[in-house]
Amino acid sequence: QSALTQPASVSGSPGQSITISCTGSGSDVGSYDLVSWYQQHPDKAPKLMIFEVSKRPSGVSSRFSGSKSGNTASLTISGLQAEDEADYYCCSYADSSLSSYVFGTGTKVTVL
Amino acid sequence: QVRLVESGGGVVQPGRSLRLSCGASGFIFRIYPMHWVRQAPGKGLEWVALIAFDGSTKFYADSVKGRFSIFRDNSANTFLEMKSLRTEDTAVYYCARDLNTVPGKLSYSGFDVWGPGTTVTVSS
Numbered sequence: 001q002s003a004l005t006q007p008a009s010v011s012g013s014p015g016q017s018i019t020i021s022c023t024g025s026g027s028d029v030g031s032y033d034l035v036s037w038y039q040q041h042p043d044k045a046p047k048l049m050i051f052e053v054s055k056r057p058s059g060v061s062s063r064f065s066g067s068k069s070g071n072t073a074s075l076t077i078s079g080l081q082a083e084d085e086a087d088y089y090c091c092s093y094a095d096s097s098l099s100s101y102v103f104g105t106g107t108k109v110t111v112l
Numbered sequence: 113q114v115r116l117v118e119s120g121g122g123v124v125q126p127g128r129s130l131r132l133s134c135g136a137s138g139f140i141f142r143i144y145p146m147h148w149v150r151q152a153p154g155k156g157l158e159w160v161a162l163i164a165f166d167g168s169t170k171f172y173a174d175s176v177k178g179r180f181s182i183f184r185d186n187s188a189n190t191f192l193e194m195k196s197l198r199t200e201d202t203a204v205y206y207c208a209r210d211l212n213t214v215p216g217k218l219s220y221s222g223f224d225v226w227g228p229g230t231t232v233t234v235s236s
Contacts, residue, residue, distance in 0.1 A: 003156065036211075036222030038157070045226040046149075046157065051211055052221050089157050093220035098174040100220065101159035 004029065004090055004104035011110040012080045020107045022073040022090030028102055030071035034093035037066060037075045041086045049088075050075060077109070085111045114138040114225050116207045121230030124197055132192040134207030134227055141188040142166075145210035147223055148182060148192045150203035150232075160205070161192065164218060176201075197234045204229040 005023040012018040022029065022037075029035055033053045038046035048057050050066035053073060063078045073092070077084055090104035120132040134146070148160040161182040162171045170182055181193040190207055208223035 032220070034220050034222075038223075040157075045206055045228055046223075047226070048211075048222060048224045051224070052213070057224060091157070091159075091222060099159060100162060100171045100173075103157040103159065106156040 002102070004092060004102055006088075006090060006104040006107045008105070009108045009110065011112055012077075013112045014080055014082065016080050017076060017078045018080060018109065020075045020077075020088055020090075020109070022075070022092075022104045024071050024073075024092055024102070026071060027096055028092040028094040029068065029073050031095060032093045033068065035066070035068060035073040036091045037064075038089045038091065039084075039086045040089065046089065080111055082111050085109055114209075116209065116225055116227035118205060118207050118227045118230035121205065121232045123233045123235060125236050126197060126199055126234055128197055129193070129195045130197060130232060132194070132205055132207075132230060132232070134190040134192075136188040136190070136209070139209075139225075142186070143215060144212050145218060146182075146184060146190040147208045147210060148190075149206045149208050149223065149226075150201075151206070151229075152200070152203045155203075158203075162210070162218070163190065165212075165216070169218065194232070197232075199234050202232060202234045204231050 037050040040046045053068045054066040094102040163182045184190045206229045207227040209225035211221040213219040213221045
């Protein structure tokens, strides 16, 4: 099972909006609304930001939103803030004998 | 508060075994499926294993199938038994709680609580 494809890096100025894409296939992202997104600061554990494509856990800022179209899921961060600078990973359930879940390659978000 | 804490990491030679533990507190452990996820140095996240809330169902990534075993006990602990370790198993291993959006079933929705991780280094 290949990793989901994410851009290596995305950057934006404070207050701007950025979008991170996550491209999979018909065996994962395209077939299930089971995409989640994680934020990871350096040397820290990941933190759940979005689950089931667009649902936000309690306590996560409304500046974070998720969507999906076909085999591509997206995470949008609005009103970019300095503390949003981190690595972001998407994850999807995968209908595969190789793995039940597949993560994305990861995107480094830089706040300029 | 809800908390997971891993232990058992260390330096081990290729071919040897290691058991990781994950202690849970602050929530009703017995109703949640649990996972192990790992991250090799400077690399991305890789899902490793899943165990259902009652231990009846287990799934593994192909990269560890036949070598790793996940299990749990009634004292709020989840374990990862790792055998025939390889250098490519070197990683930070995270214990993670399943979102459990469909209680009593595997929902595959993701992971909502993570431990700080424990480091496993496989090297001669």
